[in-house]
Structures are given as structure tokens and as C-alpha cells.
Amino acid sequence: MSVTVPMTATRSAVDAMLQVEGITHVYGQGATAHRAIENLSFTVGPREFVSIVGPSGAGKTTLLRILSGLLTPTEGTVSLVGEPVDGVPEGMAMVFQDYSRSLLPWLSIEKNVMFPLTRTEAGRDERRRIARESLEAVGLADRHDRYPWQLSGGMQQRVAIARALAYRPRLLLMDEPFASVDAQTRSDLEDLVLSLRDRYDMTILFVTHDIDESVYLADRVLVLSRPPAHLVEEIPVPIPHPRDQITTKETDEFVDLRGRVARLIRSGGQPDGGGSR
Amino acid sequence: MTSDVQPVDAQRRLSRRPTPEGEGRGGRPTRTTRRSRLWRGVVGVLALGLVLEFVTRIGLVSPTFLPPFTTILGEAVDVVGRQDFQEAVLSTVVSWGAGLALSAAVAIPLGVVLGLSQVSYRATRAVLDLLRPIPPIALIPLVILVMGQGLEMKLVLVVFAALWPILFNTISGVHDVDVKAKEMARSFGFSRLAVIRRVVVPSAAPFIATGVRLSSSIALIVVITVELIAGGASGMGTFVAEARAVGNQTEVVYAGTLLIGVVGLVINLLMGAAERRFFGWHTTKDV
Amino acid sequence: MTTTEIRTTDAANPGPAAPGKGGLRGTARLSKRLAVDFGALVVLVALWQLATSAATTPFFPTPLEIVENFGKMFFTGPPEHLFLTDAATGDVFASLWRMLLGYAIGCAWGIIVGTLLGRSRAAREYTDPVVELLRSIPATASLPLFILVLGGGDFMRVAFIAWGVSWFVLINTASGVASIHATMLAMGRAFRVSRVRQLFGIILPAAMPKILAGMRIGLTAALILVVTSEFMVATNGIGFQLIQAQRRFQVLDMWTWMLLLAVLGYLLNTILEVTEGRLLAWHRKARD
Numbered sequence: 001m002s003v004t005v006p007m008t009a010t011r012s013a014v015d016a017m018l019q020v021e022g023i024t025h026v027y028g029q030g031a032t033a034h035r036a037i038e039n040l041s042f043t044v045g046p047r048e049f050v051s052i053v054g055p056s057g058a059g060k061t062t063l064l065r066i067l068s069g070l071l072t073p074t075e076g077t078v079s080l081v082g083e084p085v086d087g088v089p090e091g092m093a094m095v096f097q098d099y100s101r102s103l104l105p106w107l108s109i110e111k112n113v114m115f116p117l118t119r120t121e122a123g124r125d126e127r128r129r130i131a132r133e134s135l136e137a138v139g140l141a142d143r144h145d146r147y148p149w150q151l152s153g154g155m156q157q158r159v160a161i162a163r164a165l166a167y168r169p170r171l172l173l174m175d176e177p178f179a180s181v182d183a184q185t186r187s188d189l190e191d192l193v194l195s196l197r198d199r200y201d202m203t204i205l206f207v208t209h210d211i212d213e214s215v216y217l218a219d220r221v222l223v224l225s226r227p228p229a230h231l232v233e234e235i236p237v238p239i240p241h242p243r244d245q246i247t248t249k250e251t252d253e254f255v256d257l258r259g260r261v262a263r264l265i266r267s268g269g270q271p272d273g274g275g276s277r
Numbered sequence: 278m279t280s281d282v283q284p285v286d287a288q289r290r291l292s293r294r295p296t297p298e299g300e301g302r303g304g305r306p307t308r309t310t311r312r313s314r315l316w317r318g319v320v321g322v323l324a325l326g327l328v329l330e331f332v333t334r335i336g337l338v339s340p341t342f343l344p345p346f347t348t349i350l351g352e353a354v355d356v357v358g359r360q361d362f363q364e365a366v367l368s369t370v371v372s373w374g375a376g377l378a379l380s381a382a383v384a385i386p387l388g389v390v391l392g393l394s395q396v397s398y399r400a401t402r403a404v405l406d407l408l409r410p411i412p413p414i415a416l417i418p419l420v421i422l423v424m425g426q427g428l429e430m431k432l433v434l435v436v437f438a439a440l441w442p443i444l445f446n447t448i449s450g451v452h453d454v455d456v457k458a459k460e461m462a463r464s465f466g467f468s469r470l471a472v473i474r475r476v477v478v479p480s481a482a483p484f485i486a487t488g489v490r491l492s493s494s495i496a497l498i499v500v501i502t503v504e505l506i507a508g509g510a511s512g513m514g515t516f517v518a519e520a521r522a523v524g525n526q527t528e529v530v531y532a533g534t535l536l537i538g539v540v541g542l543v544i545n546l547l548m549g550a551a552e553r554r555f556f557g558w559h560t561t562k563d564v
Numbered sequence: 565m566t567t568t569e570i571r572t573t574d575a576a577n578p579g580p581a582a583p584g585k586g587g588l589r590g591t592a593r594l595s596k597r598l599a600v601d602f603g604a605l606v607v608l609v610a611l612w613q614l615a616t617s618a619a620t621t622p623f624f625p626t627p628l629e630i631v632e633n634f635g636k637m638f639f640t641g642p643p644e645h646l647f648l649t650d651a652a653t654g655d656v657f658a659s660l661w662r663m664l665l666g667y668a669i670g671c672a673w674g675i676i677v678g679t680l681l682g683r684s685r686a687a688r689e690y691t692d693p694v695v696e697l698l699r700s701i702p703a704t705a706s707l708p709l710f711i712l713v714l715g716g717g718d719f720m721r722v723a724f725i726a727w728g729v730s731w732f733v734l735i736n737t738a739s740g741v742a743s744i745h746a747t748m749l750a751m752g753r754a755f756r757v758s759r760v761r762q763l764f765g766i767i768l769p770a771a772m773p774k775i776l777a778g779m780r781i782g783l784t785a786a787l788i789l790v791v792t793s794e795f796m797v798a799t800n801g802i803g804f805q806l807i808q809a810q811r812r813f814q815v816l817d818m819w820t821w822m823l824l825l826a827v828l829g830y831l832l833n834t835i836l837e838v839t840e841g842r843l844l845a846w847h848r849k850a851r852d
Contacts, residue, residue: 094754101747105850116755149850314689321690403605410833412788415825418810498702506795521708534709541700
């Protein structure tokens with residue numbers, strides 16, 4: 001199954017996979033209204049790995065829901081490969097934080113991975129082959145007949161990643177995917193995602209509240225402010241690949257970058273950004 | 278083999294559940310949403326009333342089948358004022374209350390014993406498993422034959438039907454009591470009986486309360502059913518059955534059925550409110 | 565307005581321990597266990613037999629007489645009818661047919677409307693008072709109204725059963741559908757799963773534990789409703805025969821019909837528990 005992303009767009013098709021322009025989102029009305037996002041704009045290039053960090057409650061999840069077409073913003077537009085997003089676009093997959101809710105407990109993990117593949121585009125055998133291959137890519141090929149609740153949290157999240165891979169997305173959105181797994185598993189999954197990005201030629205937008213993670217994974221980190229969330233700063237991460245959980249994190253460059261991100265977050269998006277006081 | 282744990286249900290109101298739309302900041306039950314819920318409920322009732330009124334007024338449905346909504350409401354007001362109806366309500370409610378109280382008086386001590394003693398539970402389980410699925414209405418003709426048509430007859434039938442939820446909820450509530458709490462009480466030198474009274478029963482109380490609430494609906498069903506069938510009994514069921522049998526008084530049957538619903542609703546509300554009031558601290562495990 | 569939503573019974577409680585490892589000690593342990601598990605039942609039935617054969621009251625035949633009459637009444641028919649008597653094929657099948665048809669319609673209606681209500685918060689809020697009032701009418705209480713409007717035929721009985729059953733299923737379906745976690749629904753939409761597959765692949769399976777719990781209570785109710793409906797203005801059926809036997813003081817026959825109802829109640833309950841256990845194995849295990 002190959003997902004065709006419309007390439008008819010002209011202007012920004014080449015230089016932007018995802019383009020976000022002037023997004024504002026307000027929940028509710030009147031006195032109880034809550035401004036979650038305020039005039040947010042950024043772009044993500046093809047094959048780029050972008051992390052989004054911000055203080056908790058900064059509207060990161062709201063932003064992802066908007067990007068994925070699940071939520072229509074109050075103002076602003078989102079374009080995927082130049083096409084305005086109106087509803088859930090093709091060629092985009094999502095990995096949710098809450099793996100225990102995003103996997104269907106009544107299906108085996110192979111069936112879970114096959115679930116989003118449409119019946120019209122691929123026969124049953126073909127869908128199964130794709131599912132097996134994706135499970136193999138996340139190291140779970142031998143457990144294809146297990147059920148999600150028989151696996152550990154980390155393995156369940158691997159299944160969710162395999163499901164996204166099987167969907168062959170151009171853009172992969174990840175919503176704090178490793179927030180509820182233990183530290184060791186988390187490192188393993190981070191490296192898995194980096195290797196899969198190369199292997200599957202994907203653009204990844206990764207939302208997290210973990211500063212180390214955001215720097216370690218990304219080519220570029222977007223720091224959001226406290227709500228109403230706006231873009232505080234874009235920080236490029238010029239650390240070369242392949243990266244290593246121990247040596248990369250020891251480099252001055254890494255330490256410096258994570259310090260910058262941390263200060264920006266602590267100041268909550270105040271322009272001075274320093275932690276001097 | 279079969280299930281021991283009887284429904285211990287989560288006490289929630291339908292529209293107050295967490296909903297997909299209510300996710301995030303938009304979903305907090307603010308004063309506005311509470312008012313809009315009330316408002317929508319009123320709109321819903323009025324809309325249904327209007328539709329019912331309309332289809333009868335334009336002759337879409339014959340009034341012998343469905344009288345206009347306003348006619349039914351007017352009739353309901355009349356019926357509420359009638360002395361024979363008031364006596365019927367009293368009779369039904371007394372049978373319900375006494376039956377429920379008796380059921381609790383039998384089921385709670387029995388449940389505590391069966392919940393504490395594994396042997397007694399196993400010994401009686403086969404009997405209970407055979408008795409429980411018997412439809413209580415199967416007993417109505419026998420009990421009427423043996424006991425006549427008075428209050429005792431209703432009570433026996435209500436107890437047989439309403440016993441089960443209280444019994445099984447008490448058993449599972451007692452099973453659920455923290456072993457540590459029991460041991461601690463023992464270590465303070467409480468006697469076995471004192472442990473039951475001070476630790477076991479209070480901890481099982483929320484389960485028991487849920488059982489009582491479930492039994493309350495069952496008790497009402499049984500009372501009304503008996504009244505429908507036993508011609509000599511008195512109560513709201515009898516009232517409606519007679520209105521139908523004697524001259525097909527359509528409006529009265531509609532009004533009576535609606536009023537039975539109102540009594541049922543009031544009973545449900547009171548039982549639910551009492552449970553929340555006394556056991557609001559207890560968070561029933563949800564599925 | 566409290567919703568009495570019925571939770572899934574969980575069979576998590578451990579059954580009797582696995583049989584001993586054979587040998588004499590095993591046998592002794594097994595017989596002891598059987599004595600504990602079924603002793604009380606045997607003693608009770610024996611006492612019933614003794615008491616009723618000693619007593620002179622006409623209302624209480626002995627259990628042996630009842631069982632004997634049960635066999636005679638239902639299983640002494642011609643071989644070409646599989647030894648079923650006219651009572652069995654006529655009255656019992658008539659009741660079962662009404663019950664199952666009404667049950668099926670009630671379940672279908674309850675699941676459809678319950679799903680619609682569960683999906684839309686607004687729909688729930690608009691219908692809440694009406695639903696709460698209608699479902700507070702004890703199921704059997706609307707029988708006179710049904711007879712009045714629909715007459716005394718099978719159509720009325722089936723509609724009456726369907727109406728009564730539908731509320732249990734409707735309330736549970738609505739609550740099951742409404743409490744599906746938002747992430748699960750978002751997953752379906754994020755992967756552009758078609759609406760039909762979202763319904764049959766996500767929403768209904770996720771709500772299935774609660775739907776089945778409602779259907780289990782509904783089946784118990786259906787048996788009660790069919791018998792009640794046959795107590796009034798009927799010409800055949802289990803309820804009709806039961807009340808006829810009582811009116812004619814045919815006490816033994818009355819007890820026999822009661823026994824039949826007890827057996828039916830037990831069978832239905834067992835069938836449903838087994839079905840539910842099969843269908844929801846994932847649910848039970850996933851919770852542990």
C-alpha cells in the first residue's frame with residue numbers, strides 16, 4: 001500500500017512538509033473561555049525531525065490535535081505539502097501517549113497493526129505482510145499473535161509505532177509517546193525512532209515535555225510558552241547523527257543546548273530568558 | 278463456575294459521564310453547562326409533548342389509542358386527586374418499603390455470614406445458584422393460592438425477588454474488606470463480633486447500599502406485577518389494570534402508567550441520593 | 565435521575581480448587597469437597613421430600629411427584645415429535661418464540677438508540693428526563709396500556725417484551741459508548757478509518773462489555789415479561805397454563821409449570837454467562 005500525498009501543490013511543496021500559519025485556538029466562550037494557543041506559526045521541512053517542548057499545560061496536545069486534523073483551530077491554517085488541512089489528511093500517522101487506550105484490547109497486536117490499513121487498497125495477505133514487516137522493524141515479529149495487555153508498556157508503545165509505520169506516513173506525529181514508560185525503555189525507544197526515521201524516510205513531529213529527549217532526538221526544537229501558547233524560540237540542533245545516548249549527551253554542544261531550552265521553559269517564554277534571578 | 282460477584286454498579290448519571298467531546302478544558306461541568314443541560318432537558322420534554330399533541334390533533338393517531346398529550350396530563354392531575362388512587366399509591370409504596378426492609382433484614386446478616394465463612398459459602402452456593410435464576414413471578418400463583426391476596430403475599434414475593442442483589446453485594450463487600458484492617462482490629466483485642474460490627478459491616482456498607490438500590494427497583498417491579506395479576510390486591514398496578522378492564526378508560530390507563538413511572542422515578546432518585554449522601558466517599562470501581 | 569447501569573459480572577472469583585492429584589488421598593479430598601459443595605442441596609431436597617410427604621396440605625406435592633409429572637407432561641409425546649407433548653410444543657414453544665422475538669427486537673432497538681445517545685452528548689441531554697421517566701416505569705406496569713392499545717394478540721406480547729427489554733440494553737449501551745476513552749476514538753479518526761469501521765471495529769466492541777451486561781439482565785427480564793403477559797388475556801403459553809392450573813386448583817400441574825420456569829431461568833442464565841465469558845475473554849484478562 002502506498003500512500004499518495006497530493007503533489008499538485010506548487011509553492012511550498014518542496015521546502016515544507018508541514019506549514020502552520022497564525023494558529024489560534026480558544027476553548028469555550030465568554031467568561032469561561034480559555035485561550036490555549038495564540039498566533040503560532042512554524043514550518044517543518046521534508047525528512048526533518050522537529051521536537052516541540054513547553055511547560056505542562058502549554059497546549060501541546062491541542063496543537064497536535066489541530067495538526068492531525070482532529071480539531072479545527074479557531075483561527076489560522078495548517079498545510080500539509082502545500083494542501084490546506086481540512087479534516088484528517090492522508091499520509092499522516094499518529095502515535096498517542098496513552099498506548100493502553102490507543103491499542104484495541106480485543107485484537108491481537110498483528111490485527112492492531114493491520115487495523116488502519118484499508119481493505120480496498122490491499123488484500124488480506126498483503127496487509128498481513130505489511131503488518132509483519134512493521135512488527136519486525138520494532139522487534140516484535142515473534143509476538144504477533146499476542147494481545148496488547150499481555151505486553152509491557154514499552155512493547156505496547158512499539159506496537160503503536162509499528163501500526164504507524166505500516167500506514168507508511170510521510171509525516172509522523174508523536175504525542176509524548178514515551179511519557180509513561182520507564183527510563184531504560186525510553187532510551188531504547190528513542191533510538192528505535194531515530195533509526196526508523198532513516199529507514200522509512202519520514203518527517204517526524206515529536207511533542208514532549210522532556211528537555212533531554214527533545215534535544216537528543218531532534219534536528220530542531222520549538223519551544224512553546226505557557227498558555228496561551230506561542231512560539232518562544234526555534235533552536236536548531238546541529239549535533240551529527242548517529243547519536244548515542246551516553247556520548248552525545250556528554251558533549252558540550254548537547255549540554256549547552258539543553259541548558260538553553262531549559263531556561264526558556266523555566267522563564268515561561270519571557271523574552272529575557274535568563275535564569276539569573 | 279458461575280459468577281459470584283453481583284453487579285456493583287457505578288452510580289452515575291447518564292449525561293454526566295466523561296465524554297469524548299467533553300475532553301480537556303471545554304468539558305468541565307461549569308455553571309453554564311449545568312444550566313444548558315437543564316434547559317435541553319426541558320426542551321426535550323416539551324418537544325416530545327408537542328409531537329404527541331400534534332399527531333393526535335391532526336388525526337394521525339386515533340385518540341382511542343393515544344389521547345392528546347394535554348388530555349393525558351389533565352387526566353393525571355384528576356387521578357392524583359382521586360382518593361382511590363391515593364390509597365393505591367399508599368398500598369404500593371408500603372408493600373415496596375416493607376418488602377425491601379424485610380429483604381435487607383434477611384439478606385445482610387446472611388451475606389455477612391456467607392462472606393466471612395468460606396465453608397458456609399461453598400455449602401450454600403449450589404442452593405443459591407439454583408434458586409436465584411427462578412423468575413419470581415413463577416411463584417405468584419402459588420403464593421396467592423397459599424396466602425391469599427393481602428400484604429403478606431406481596432411481601433413474600435418481594436423478599437424472594439429482592440433478596441439476591443443485597444445478598445450477593447453483601448457477600449462481595451465482605452470479601453472485599455481489607456484483611457489488614459481486620460487483623461489490626463483483632464490485634465487491638467476486639468472480639469470477633471466486634472470486628473464484624475466495627476470493621477466488616479462498615480467497610481462493606483457501600484456495596485450493601487448499592488445492593489439495596491438495585492433491589493429497590495426489583496421490589497417495585499414485583500409489587501406492581503402482583504397487583505396486576507392478583508385481582509383482589511390493591512395498589513397502583515391494580516388501579517391501572519382495572520381502568521383497562523372496566524370500560525377501556527384510555528386516558529386513565531395512560532395517566533396511571535405515567536404516574537407509576539413518576540413514583541418509580543422518585544424512588545430511584547431518593548435511593549440514589551441516599552447512597553451518594555452516605556457513601557459518596559466510596560469510589561465504586563468502574564469497568 | 566440515577567442510571568442503574570449494570571456492571572459486567574466478573575467470573576474472576578476462583579472456582580473450587582483443582583481436583584487432587586488422584587490416588588486415595590485425592591479421592592478422599594474430592595468426596596469431601598463434593599460433600600461440602602452439594603451436601604446442603606441434597607439435605608434440603610431430602611427434607612423437602614420428607615416434609616411434603618408427611619404433611620397433608622394440598623398445596624405442596626412432593627418433589628418426586630413434581631418431577632414425575634414434569635416428565636409425563638412434556639416428554640411423553642409421539643416419537644415423531646421427539647417425544648415432546650403438545651404442551652411442550654404448543655405452550656412452551658409459543659412462549660419461547662414470543663420471548664426470543666421480543667428480546668431480539670428490544671436488543672436491536674436498545675443498541676441502536678443507545679449508540680446514538682452514547683455518541684452525542686447533546687442528544688443525551690435533550691432526552692435525559694424523558695428516558696429517565698420512561699425507564700422508571702417498572703417493566704410489567706405498562707402491560708395494561710399495551711393490551712389497551714395493541715390488543716391481546718402475539719403482536720402486543722412481542723412489542724411489550726421488546727419495550728421492557730430495550731431499556732436495559734439502551735441505558736447500558738449509551739453509558740458504554742459514552743465512556744469510551746477519547747484516545748481510542750481519536751485513533752480511529754487519525755488513521756482515517758471509515759465511519760462504518762469506526763462503529764463496528766471500535767465503538768461497538770469497546771462498549772460490548774456493558775452492552776452484554778444489559779443484554780443479560782434483559783434476557784432475565786424477557787422471561788418475566790413473557791410470563792406476565794400470558795397471565796393476562798392469553799389463550800396459550802407457559803404463563804397462561806400456570807395461572808389456569810392455579811385457578812382450577814390443579815396444584816401438581818401448577819408446580820410442574822413452576823419447575824419448568826425455574827429450569828428455563830437457569831438455562832437462560834447459564835447460556836448467557838457462557839456466551840459472555842467467551843465474547844469478553846479479552847476484557848476480563850485485560851483488566852487483571
